[in-house]
Amino acid sequence: MRLSVQEVEFDAGAELNAFSAGLAGAGAVVSFTGIVRDSDGTLSAMEIEHYPGMTEAAIAAIITQAQTRWDLADVLVIHRYGKLEPSAQIMMVATASRHRLAAFEAAEFLMDYLKSRAPFWKKEIGRDGSTWVDAKDEDESALKRW
């Protein structure tokens, strides 16, 4: 298991290769990368605040839940904080399992929980001021399927 909460950029391809190289017995690797999206061309940056200490503990607990639920060969979670430019990578998860369904489900589970249960807050800094991103009802209800 690798868990990193960091300010610096990461290389998703290098992370994916390192993750896959260490696997034994896995037939399926799923990765997810979240990217700063400039919906309407007015975003100058995304600022991500987090709760040092709690963030790592919350993510570790989410990973443990996933490992309990699915037979996973390995799990990777990287999440950045600080000021990110449009198109920058925000975070990444990877899961490995014997079969594809478990790898997909575990990655979606991790994403759903990271979204609403890990202490990160996003602020969009635009040309005309900045706004905290509102949590979506659909993100909360996404947890119900697990």
Place this chain on the structure above:
Amino acid sequence: MRLSVQEVEFDAGAELNAFSAGLAGAGAVVSFTGIVRDSDGTLSAMEIEHYPGMTEAAIAAIITQAQTRWDLADVLVIHRYGKLEPSAQIMMVATASRHRLAAFEAAEFLMDYLKSRAPFWKKEIGRDGSTWVDAKDEDESALKRW
């Protein structure tokens, strides 16, 4: 869109980075990598046979179906054929969309269809002879959810 049916190994990390670098407006990238799994330590190789010409057409049709169904910024499919060692990468798909749900669903859809509707046949070459991999009922029934 990038579609490659090839004998040679590919670099999943480099493919993921190249795929992500070309995106505009996507917030979510999902990748899947399939690996030759040596379940019980007796596999010496996996031989993948395919139907040149039909393979490319079938995969292109599956990609078009996915693009019709989900709003995808881009799609990547790489599938190998020939003789693969245990732990070698068999294939990879990547999807990019504005939101994570579409990227995950499209990647799972592509995998389900590639599994049962693209003309590849796997043969496991073990120490005590070789066997064609049987299609699983669950792979056929996985198509029903779409």
Place this chain on the structure above:
Amino acid sequence: MEVLYFAWVRERIGLPRERVETTAPTVMALITELMAREERYALAFSDLKSLRVALDQKLSSFDAPLAGVREVAFFPPMTGG
């Protein structure tokens, strides 16, 4: 008409492809003709539930007509991915 065989169908028949002169109106009629040829064909086509057919590289069904078709392929259910 070109007839192609893949995976264990190819192994049982012993050829990857062959040219077949036929006036069989449907895939099923072609299968019946081939099965009558030799034991190895009869064996390859003995369990139709575990066979698939493609006409000109598109998945099709055993009752499909062969008029205008240039390439017929027989193979087991696919196991890609």
Place this chain on the structure above:
Amino acid sequence: MEVLYFAWVRERIGLPRERVETTAPTVMALITELMAREERYALAFSDLKSLRVALDQKLSSFDAPLAGVREVAFFPPMTGG
């Protein structure tokens, strides 16, 4: 007790953290004390539905007891991922 504020709660109150001497038995009692202090606190806590609380870095609820708790954090619903 250390009280931490994040995101717009931090901005409204104007501090990331502060030391609070209190005998409030529950989170709700602490909120009531803080709201009585100054307008900026009253404003920050005016809509509890859009607030979450963590006790010693674990998500908790407003009726949870504060006995033995060293760190209380208030923040809006999380938006990670």
